[in-house]
Amino acid sequence: MEPLLEVDQLRVRFRTKGPVKALLEKDEDPFIDGVMGVSFTIHPGQTFGLVGESGSGKTTLARAVMGLVPVQSGAIRFNGKNLIGLKRGQLKPFRRNIALMFQDPAGSLSPRLKIRSILAEPFRIHNMMPDNLPDEIARLLKMVNLSPAMGDLYPHQLSGGQARRVGVARALALSPKLIIADEPTAGLDVSVQGEILNLMARLQDELGVSFLIITHNLAVVRHVSDVAAIMYLGRFLEQGPTQAVFHHMQHPYTQALLSAHASPDPDAVHHRIAITGEIPSLFSRPKGCEFHTRCPRVKDICREQFPKVADRGKAHQYYCHFPLSESVQ
Amino acid sequence: MTQPVLDIRNLCVDYHTPKGTVQALRHIHLQVPPAKVVGLVGESGCGKSTLISAVIRLMAENAHVAAGKIRFMGLDLQGFSASELRGIRGRDISMVFQDPMTALNPVLTIGRQMVDIQYRDGLSRKKKRERAARMLERVGISDAMSRLDNYPHQFSGGMRQRITIAMALLVQPKLLIADEPTTALDATLEVQIIRLLKDLQTDFQCAILFISHHLNVIAELCDYVGVMYAGELVEKGTVRDIFHRPGHPYTRSLLECDPSVIEAPTRFLPTIPGDIPSLIDLPSGCIFQDRCAKVMPVCRKTPPPAVHLGEHHTAACHFLEE
Numbered sequence: 001m002e003p004l005l006e007v008d009q010l011r012v013r014f015r016t017k018g019p020v021k022a023l024l025e026k027d028e029d030p031f032i033d034g035v036m037g038v039s040f041t042i043h044p045g046q047t048f049g050l051v052g053e054s055g056s057g058k059t060t061l062a063r064a065v066m067g068l069v070p071v072q073s074g075a076i077r078f079n080g081k082n083l084i085g086l087k088r089g090q091l092k093p094f095r096r097n098i099a100l101m102f103q104d105p106a107g108s109l110s111p112r113l114k115i116r117s118i119l120a121e122p123f124r125i126h127n128m129m130p131d132n133l134p135d136e137i138a139r140l141l142k143m144v145n146l147s148p149a150m151g152d153l154y155p156h157q158l159s160g161g162q163a164r165r166v167g168v169a170r171a172l173a174l175s176p177k178l179i180i181a182d183e184p185t186a187g188l189d190v191s192v193q194g195e196i197l198n199l200m201a202r203l204q205d206e207l208g209v210s211f212l213i214i215t216h217n218l219a220v221v222r223h224v225s226d227v228a229a230i231m232y233l234g235r236f237l238e239q240g241p242t243q244a245v246f247h248h249m250q251h252p253y254t255q256a257l258l259s260a261h262a263s264p265d266p267d268a269v270h271h272r273i274a275i276t277g278e279i280p281s282l283f284s285r286p287k288g289c290e291f292h293t294r295c296p297r298v299k300d301i302c303r304e305q306f307p308k309v310a311d312r313g314k315a316h317q318y319y320c321h322f323p324l325s326e327s328v329q
Numbered sequence: 330m331t332q333p334v335l336d337i338r339n340l341c342v343d344y345h346t347p348k349g350t351v352q353a354l355r356h357i358h359l360q361v362p363p364a365k366v367v368g369l370v371g372e373s374g375c376g377k378s379t380l381i382s383a384v385i386r387l388m389a390e391n392a393h394v395a396a397g398k399i400r401f402m403g404l405d406l407q408g409f410s411a412s413e414l415r416g417i418r419g420r421d422i423s424m425v426f427q428d429p430m431t432a433l434n435p436v437l438t439i440g441r442q443m444v445d446i447q448y449r450d451g452l453s454r455k456k457k458r459e460r461a462a463r464m465l466e467r468v469g470i471s472d473a474m475s476r477l478d479n480y481p482h483q484f485s486g487g488m489r490q491r492i493t494i495a496m497a498l499l500v501q502p503k504l505l506i507a508d509e510p511t512t513a514l515d516a517t518l519e520v521q522i523i524r525l526l527k528d529l530q531t532d533f534q535c536a537i538l539f540i541s542h543h544l545n546v547i548a549e550l551c552d553y554v555g556v557m558y559a560g561e562l563v564e565k566g567t568v569r570d571i572f573h574r575p576g577h578p579y580t581r582s583l584l585e586c587d588p589s590v591i592e593a594p595t596r597f598l599p600t601i602p603g604d605i606p607s608l609i610d611l612p613s614g615c616i617f618q619d620r621c622a623k624v625m626p627v628c629r630k631t632p633p634p635a636v637h638l639g640e641h642h643t644a645a646c647h648f649l650e651e
Contacts, residue, residue, distance in 0.1 A: 053515040054486070159604070160373065189372035189542055190586040194598035201596045216515055219589035223598060242594070260517040262545035264590050266568040275517055278485050 002080065003041040004210050005065070005178055010038045010074035012057075012064050012234075016283070032282040034060040036234035037074070042178065042227075045204065047211040049225030049242065051218055051257070055279050057234040058214045059103070062180045065212070066100055067091050078178075096126050099171035103182040105163040109155035115141075115166055116151035122173040140169040144199060161192035168199060172207075180212045185220055197224055218258060222246055227315075230254050233279065233290040240316030250312065250323035253291050289321070297322045332403055334504050334536040335361040335384065340397035342376075342383050349609040353379045355560050357397070361504065366530060366537040368547035368568070370583075371557030374605055377540045380557075381506050384538075385418055386411075402503065420449060423497040427509040429489035433481040439465075439492055440477030446496050464495040468525060487518040491525065498533055505530075505537045511546055523550050544587055548572050553641065556580045559605045559616045566642030576636070576644035578621050615647070623648060 012035040022030035035057050042048045052058045063069045065076055067083060076083045078094050086094075099122075102108035109118055119137045123129050130136040138148035144165040155163060164184070171179050184200065185193040200211060201224065213225060221228050222242060229239035230253060238251040249255050256275040275294050280286055286293050292302040299322060307321045342354040354376045361367045369377050382388045384399055386406070399406045401417065409417070426432040434442055443461035444454060452460070458477060465473035468491040481489055490510060497505055507526070511519040527550060530537055541547055547554055548568060555565040556577065564577040575581045582601045584590065591598070603620040606612055612619070615628040627647050636649040 053517060190544070190583065190588075191372060191601035194586055194588070194600035195602075198597050198600065217588075218516070219587075223588050223591065223594050224596065257517065260520045261589060262516075262520065262523065262543070262549045264545045264548050264572060264584065264587055266548045266572050268548075272520065276521075278487050278518060279515075281485075 001043055003077075004044045004046075004079065005042040005212075006075070006077040006080075007041070007065065008039050008075040008077070010035055010061070010064060010076060011072040012060055012069055013072045033234050033285065034069075034282070035064060038231075038234075038236050039074075040227075040229060040236070040239060042210050042212060044177070044210055045208045046227060047204065047213060047225045049221035049228040050212065050214045050231060051216060051221050051228060052231035053216060053257075053279050055233075055282070056231045058231055059182055060234075061231070062100070062182055062212065062214055065180065066098060067095070092126070096128075096174045097177045099174065099176040099179045101167045101171045101179060101181040101184060103186060105160060105167045105187075106155055106158075109163060109166060111155055113154075114151065115153055115155070115158075118155075118166065119151070119170055119173060122170060126174060128174060140173060143172060143203070144169045160188055161195060164188065164192075164196050165199065168196070168203070172203065172209075175207070176209065178210045178212065180214070182214045183216075184213060185215065185217060193220075200224070218261060230257065233282065233285060235290065235319070236317075237291065237320070238318040240312070240318075241314060244312070244314065244316040248312070248316070248325075250310070250316075250318040250325055251291075251320050252295050252297050252322075252324065254318075255324060256294075256296075289319070331363060333360040333362050333400075334402060335359075335538065336398075336400040337380075337384070338398045338400075340380070340383060340399065341395040342379055342388070343393055343395045344389065345391045345393070346609075351608045352395075352611060353392070353560050353608060354383070357562050359555055359562060359565065361536045361538055362553075363503075363536055364530075364534045365552045366539055366550055367553045367555065368539045368541065368551030369555045369557060370541055370544060370547050372542055372583075372605070374559070375557040376560040377542075377557055378508065379560075381424075381508060381538070381540065385422060385424065385506070386414055419446065420500050421502055422504045422506065423500055423502040425490075425493050425497050425505065425507040425510045428513055429486065429493045430481065432493050433489060435481050438478050438480055439484070443477065443492075443496055443499060446499055449500075461495075461499065464499050465492070467529070468492070468495045469521075470495075487514055487521065490514060490518075490522055494522075494525065494529070498529060498535070501533065502535055505535050506540075507537060508540045509542070510539075511541070512543070519546065526550060544572075544584065545589065556583070560608055561616050561645070563617065563646075564642075564644040566639060566644075570639055570642040574638070574642070576638050576642070576649050577617075577646050578623055579617050580644070582620075582622075615645075 013031040013033055016032055017030045050058050064071050071084050083094055116137055119140055120133055137151055141148050141150055146165055184196055225242050228242045228245045229236045232253055238254045259272050277294050280293055288304045289302045289306055292298045301321050307319045309317050309319055311317050337357055337359045340354055340357040344351040344353055371377050444457045447457045462473040470476055511522050551568050554568050554571040555562050558579050564580050575584055585599050588598055601620050614630050615633050618624050618628045633645045633647045635643045635645050637643050
């Protein structure tokens with residue numbers, strides 16, 4: 001099957017000082033790497049789960065796929081066509097097919113527009129006005145289990161879960177092939193969280209859209225995604241089919257993330273992998289393997305060299321000198 | 330039984346709004362015993378924040394305590410004047426807020442803020458700085474003396490929350506109120522903060538009232554748990570009562586919804602259908618009736634009694650037996 005989205009060695013850099021300042025301060029490399037050579041594919045109808053702590057570059061990666069941040073190098077192929085280097089006008093037909101659900105549901109809805117107008121905007125922007133706009137909007141609202149009467153409300157009159165559903169409806173407006181959902185459940189209560197995820201799963205079954213779900217909630221990824229990637233300081237440390245990543249994890253970071261989750265059993269004995277400190281700043285990217293500053297299995301080589309990619313088959317890849325399947329003295 | 334640090338009896342809080350009176354809290358009974366951690370869990374809008382704002386009397390203008398008593402160390406807090414209450418807040422009761430960035434003043438150094446908070450103690454500035462540095466070290470910030478001169482933005486999110494915890498404990502409170510202190514943090518940091526709170530609680534022997542909507546965090550940290558729904562405390566008990574023998578249908582569904590307890594991967598997760606009822610126009614009978622899977626005619630007519638399921642365990646439901 002042809003992949004829908006193919007990202008190849010994608011690199012995103014941000015300039016940290018202007019050229020003059022860099023010259024004066026003799027800074028030869030006034031950049032930070034937001035995304036550092038990431039490759040992955042999403043097939044039609046698939047859900048890709050992207051997991052990482054804050055500051056790992058998840059959102060930057062999503063924005064790069066949307067064409068919202070300039071890309072340093074690499075390729076982003078959508079339906080086989082490379083999007084990098086395309087001009088604004090050339091990009092527009094692709095944008096129609098990739099929709100974004102923003103992280104902050106209420107913040108991403110204009111407070112001065114009624115829901116009806118918010119849902120009409122994608123059509124207006126892409127000059128794709130349907131013959132009967134009110135019917136189309138009612139259809140969208142119904143699709144996300146909201147009553148068409150909600151179209152007359154303003155965003156502040158909605159609950160968090162309802163606002164999120166409006167975000168889903170807006171993403172669906174132009175029948176995209178890929179929806180990027182940035183933290184679709186952040187800030188929602190557990191009971192509502194399930195509702196949103198079920199809605200997304202149902203829409204996927206009905207419409208065949210693919211999802212790129214960005215989250216730091218591993219429990220969510222385990223249930224909803226077919227493929228998962230663990231991101232740390234702009235790199236994928238481990239990626240593969242969700243089952244493989246969760247049950248045959250190779251990277252100590254994956255293991256640490258999984259064991260970090262609190263358990264709902266007060267008597268549970270925690271076999272926590274000691275992971276101390278916080279994710280380092282992009283301004284002082286550690287040498288070698290970026291995770292060595294927090295890794296319980298660190299050895300000298302980790303401080304010097306970034307490990308080569310290792311493959312366990314079936315597209316399960318990881319970057320580690322001392323993977324969990326090998327014992328370490 | 331020893332006297333509880335905080336004793337809330339029959340607390341009712343209303344908000345007056347143009348649309349009518351919102352009965353945000355109704356008949357809350359809750360005790361926080363000395364040196365124990367009591368967790369309050371519930372979804373947004375269930376009244377958790379209203380409850381703490383009523384305890385420290387930092388309520389919105391339109392809120393008022395319609396009934397009930399709040400006793401702190403045996404003292405009736407309602408009888409206190411605003412200035413008497415100020416003597417208790419920040420000394421006997423201190424608080425850790427959800428967002429450490431907004432809880433700290435961005436234009437003052439950490440040291441200045443940590444010295445300021447000790448304004449009641451008759452110590453020299455130097456002594457206060459030393460105390461602040463020791464406290465920072467205690468919460469796991471290395472090189473504390475020099476970091477006192479840093480501003481909040483120079484610390485990462487997890488460090489900032491450690492600092493607010495250090496500040497809250499610097500006054501050696503008898504009761505620490507923590508309002509969702511880990512919600513803004515990543516899972517790896519969340520675990521670190523919980524472990525820190527647990528350690529500190531053992532050292533300082535203060536009581537903690539811990540608010541969260543995250544069940545797993547509550548399970549790991551708390552001794553006693555109260556479950557709130559739409560302004561009522563529907564169930565309370567020891568942490569094992571709540572997580573191993575939940576009585577109230579709401580507690581049960583809440584536990585079932587948690588994706589981390591579901592072993593087999595599933596595309597469709599359980600939910601609690603429906604919405605929280607309007608607190609202006611309360612339904613008669615049980616507050617959970619519209620979302621309860623086991624609803625019976627009696628639930629729509631009479632409010633459920635509080636059923637004692639164990640020594641500390643009570644739940645408000647018609648279909649429970651003592």
